[in-house]
Amino acid sequence: xxxxxxxxxxxxxxxxxxxxxxxxxxxxxxxxxxxxxxxxxxxxxxxxxxxxxxxxxxxxxxxxxxxxxxxxxxxxxxxxxxxxxxxxxxxxxxxxxxxxxxxxxxxxxxxxxxxxxxxxxxxxxxxxxxxxxxxxxxxxxxxxxxxxxxxxxxxxxxxxxxxxxxxxxxxxxxxxxxxxxxxxxxxxxxxxxxxxxxxxxxxxxxxxxxxxxxxxxxxxxxxxxxxxxxxxxxxxxxxxxxxxxxxxxxxxxxxxxxxxxxxxxxxxxxxxxxxxxxxxxxxxxxxxxxxxxxxxxxxxxxxxxxxxxxxxxxxxxxxx
Amino acid sequence: xxxxxxxxxxxxxxxxxxxxxxxxxxxxxxxxxxxxxxxxxxxxxxxxxxxxxxxxxxxxxxxxxxxxxxxxxxxxxxxxxxxxxxxxxxxxxxxxxxxxxxxxxxxxxxxxxxxxxxxxxxxxxxxxxxxxxxxxxxxxxxxxxxxxxxxxxxxxxxxxxxxxxxxxxxxxxxxxxxxxxxxxxxxxxxxxxxxxxxxxxxxxxxxxxxxxxxxxxxxxxxxxxxxxxxxxxxxxxxxxxxxxxxxxxxxxxxxxxxxxxxxxxxxxxxxxxxxxxxxxxxxxxxxxxxxxxxxxxxxxxxxxxxxxxxxxxxxxxxxxxxxxxxxxxxxxxxxxxxxxxxxxxxxxxxxxxxxxxxxxxxxxxxxxxxxxxxxxxxxxxxxxxxxxxxxxxx
Numbered sequence: 153x154x155x156x157x158x159x160x161x162x163x164x165x166x167x168x169x170x171x172x173x174x175x176x177x178x179x180x181x182x183x184x185x186x187x188x189x190x191x192x193x194x195x196x197x198x199x200x201x202x203x204x205x206x207x208x209x210x211x212x213x214x215x216x217x218x219x220x221x222x223x224x225x226x227x228x229x230x231x232x233x234x235x236x237x238x239x240x241x242x243x244x245x246x247x248x249x250x251x252x253x254x255x256x257x258x259x260x261x262x263x264x265x266x267x268x269x270x271x272x273x274x275x276x277x278x279x280x281x282x283x284x285x286x287x288x289x290x291x292x293x294x295x296x297x298x299x300x301x302x303x304x305x306x307x308x309x310x311x312x313x314x315x316x317x318x319x320x321x322x323x324x325x326x327x328x329x330x331x332x333x334x335x336x337x338x339x340x341x342x343x344x345x346x347x348x349x350x351x352x353x354x355x356x357x358x359x360x361x362x363x364x365x366x367x368x369x370x371x372x373x374x375x376x377x378x379x380x381x382x383x384x385x386x387x388x389x390x391x392x393x394x395x396x397x398x399x400x401x402x403x404x405x406x407x408x409x410x411x412x413x414x415x416x417x418x419x420x421x422x423x424x425x426x427x428x429x430x431x432x433x434x435x436x437x438x439x440x441x442x443x444x445x446x447x448x449x450x451x452x453x454x455x456x457x458x459x460x461x462x463x464x465x466x467x468x469x470x471x472x
Numbered sequence: 473x474x475x476x477x478x479x480x481x482x483x484x485x486x487x488x489x490x491x492x493x494x495x496x497x498x499x500x501x502x503x504x505x506x507x508x509x510x511x512x513x514x515x516x517x518x519x520x521x522x523x524x525x526x527x528x529x530x531x532x533x534x535x536x537x538x539x540x541x542x543x544x545x546x547x548x549x550x551x552x553x554x555x556x557x558x559x560x561x562x563x564x565x566x567x568x569x570x571x572x573x574x575x576x577x578x579x580x581x582x583x584x585x586x587x588x589x590x591x592x593x594x595x596x597x598x599x600x601x602x603x604x605x606x607x608x609x610x611x612x613x614x615x616x617x618x619x620x621x622x623x624x625x626x627x628x629x630x631x632x633x634x635x636x637x638x639x640x641x642x643x644x645x646x647x648x649x650x651x652x653x654x655x656x657x658x659x660x661x662x663x664x665x666x667x668x669x670x671x672x673x674x675x676x677x678x679x680x681x682x683x684x685x686x687x688x689x690x691x692x693x694x695x696x697x698x699x700x701x702x703x704x705x706x707x708x709x710x711x712x713x714x715x716x717x718x719x720x721x722x723x724x725x726x727x728x729x730x731x732x733x734x735x736x737x738x739x740x741x742x743x744x745x746x747x748x749x750x751x752x753x754x755x756x757x758x759x760x761x762x763x764x765x766x767x768x769x770x771x772x773x774x775x776x777x778x779x780x781x782x783x784x785x786x787x788x789x790x791x792x793x794x795x796x797x798x799x800x801x802x803x804x805x806x807x808x809x810x811x812x813x814x815x816x817x818x819x820x821x822x823x824x825x826x827x828x829x830x831x832x833x834x835x836x837x838x839x840x841x842x843x844x845x846x847x848x849x850x851x852x853x854x855x856x857x858x859x860x861x862x863x864x865x866x
Contacts, residue, residue, distance in 0.1 A: 164690065169689040172682060172684055172685035172689065172774075173681070173682050173685050175681060176678045176679065176682035176741050177682075179678065179737050179738040180738055180741045182738060183735055183737075183738025183739060184712055187711070187713075187715035188707065188712060191715055194715065264494075268491070271487060272491055274487055275488065275491055277491075281491055283849070283852065286856075287498070287502075287845070289848070290847070290848035291799070291841050292798070292801065292815075292816050292840060292841075294816040294819050295819070295840055295841050298505065298819060298823065298833050298836075298837035299501045299502055299504070299837065301823070302501075302504060302505060302508060302833075302834065305830075311518065311519055312520065313516065313521070315504055315521075318520050318522075347498065355859060355860070356860060407708070408708040408709070408710070410802055411801045411816075414801065415820050415823055418824065427710060430710045431710070431805075434713070440718075443714060444714050447711050447714070448711075451707065451708065454707075457706055458706055459703075461705065461706060462703050465699060465702045469695075
């Protein structure tokens with residue numbers, strides 16, 4: 153492992169390692185591994201976990217037997233009357249919104265992070281600039297929700313106290329109800345996410361950029377490449393492995409993101425996402441079966457990334 | 473400045489504009505929160521926070537219609553002294569004020585050549601007159617929102633004013649015990665500290681043990697056990713909440729601090745072990761070998777050698793875990809709820825029950841941000857190091 157086999161000189165009892173590991177393994181087993189299996193089991197049960205899910209089927213309605221909770225979780229938000237209505241309702245459902253979150257937030261945070269890492273490096277106030285972009289990482293999602301709720305504030309009167317609507321009306325346009333207008337609201341929430349997480353992407357990418365050898369960049373410049381060309385065809389390819397790590401990390405973060413939606417809209421006005429829906433089904437509608445089914449779907453979406461993480465770890469270990 | 477320098481300045485101008493522009497976009501929302509939290513509630517709903525030092529609508533209209541004759545302070549005409557509360561008391565509303573303006577004074581129209589104000593403008597003037605007469609002058613900045621948020625005051629006036637006249641709202645005692653009012657942010661702050669400190673120390677302790685075993689002890693299956701750990705890092709909280717809350721209900725742990733400490737410890741574990749093991753694994757091998765040669769046991773090597781040397785990693789982890797637990801909402805919502813409300817819970821509750829009570833919301837949000845901000849700016853180096861060293865958690 154870390155540095156080859158442990159030498160003979162490090163004597164140890166056979167039980168010693170397990171004594172060091174016991175507290176960690178106990179709490180992890182109890183709080184992560186055991187509940188995972190129970191959650192899977194409960195997702196096939198009814199709303200209080202006392203009978204099989206198939207007992208909740210209603211005559212004459214569609215039913216998937218033991219997978220009834222999954223039928224609900226996957227299709228309840230859709231309007232099945234026509235293909236077109238399915239398509240439309242899908243993009244306002246928790247799944248459609250989660251896809252929007254992943255696409256917009258990951259591209260948003262990674263591009264802002266990369267751009268800022270490259271630009272700030274050329275200024276004398278790099279540290280200050282990076283601190284400011286990174287600062288929202290210290291703020292809770294709840295705090296960020298309040299901060300941006302006020303920026304998005306919509307007043308019916310003439311005087312807008314929300315910054316964004318004051319700018320919009322100042323330019324002569326009608327004020328926008330950012331939180332309750334469909335289509336706009338999810339994007340407004342994603343902007344909050346970008347504001348929080350860009351600092352993370354910037355920091356990781358800046359560290360990677362610093363490790364790009366200066367000679368390679370100089371060589372490209374001597375060959376007559378402009379700054380953009382150096383950035384796109386030299387820097388980006390070299391730090392591509394880091395970009396991949398950042399992107400996968402962000403996708404996982406977005407899938408699990410619950411607080412912003414919970415605080416700013418509570419999933420209303422068609423802003424629901426998978427992570428918040430699990431909470432709604434479980435702790436507002438008190439339906440254990442449906443809540444756990446949503447949780448299992450969430451984990452299934454994350455499994456590819458678990459696989460990628462483990463594979464990356466094994467590769468790193470092999471290189472040591 | 474010579475020509476070359478000027479050229480260089482203009483070449484770099486777009487760069488500075490872009491960087492400073494982004495910095496401003498990132499900062500301004502938070503500044504808006506801070507400024508708003510310091511403004512009196514009436515002002516917050518009257519105009520935007522960026523106008524905090526601008527003249528209020530009343531001041532502008534007063535200057536336009538009355539200022540020339542009556543003066544800025546209203547005392548220029550001694551027979552009609554607007555700074556006298558008795559005089560102003562006769563015109564509490566815009567209707568009386570407008571009637572007065574239409575009346576002739578000594579056979580001359582009151583307003584002379586100046587046109588009459590509109591109803592809205594008259595109302596603004598009436599407000600300004602009260603301010604001039606010292607009746608209801610409103611300060612530009614105040615700490616009242618913070619006091620109200622801390623003690624959980626929910627009345628229509630403010631805590632200090634109500635207590636002064638002896639108007640006790642329910643649950644308010646008007647003494648220091650109000651800081652512990654279960655509805656207030658003062659109590660929530662204490663609860664957040666109670667939750668966070670053990671939930672930071674416990675996982676680090678356990679992770680130090682386990683990390684040492686993974687790095688320097690030999691046992692069967694340590695490679696695969698660690699690979700599983702890497703996988704567990706990204707398991708979402710949502711996957712385990714339901715069974716644990718059912719179990720906690722049976723054990724009577726719902727709503728207790730112990731339950732939350734344990735849960736955070738379990739979930740903080742994979743990432744903490746990952747970080748500790750990676751750090752401990754990079755320590756020089758000779759160090760440990762010579763210690764063993766000198767007859768040190770593993771236990772001595774652990775707490776006399778590994779732990780002191782791992783301090784940078786421990787610091788990074790501590791800040792990471794602290795911010796994570798302090799800012800967490802989901803776990804607090806499910807396992808603590810209103811029994812022992814922490815700050816994030818209290819704020820999310822205020823958002824849904826108070827609607828647009830921005831004066832309390834902004835103050836409460838800022839109160840919850842103070843401690844993490846201080847820790848963040850003081851130990852940013854360690855925080856960044858912890859983040860770069862590992863993957864993700866949660």
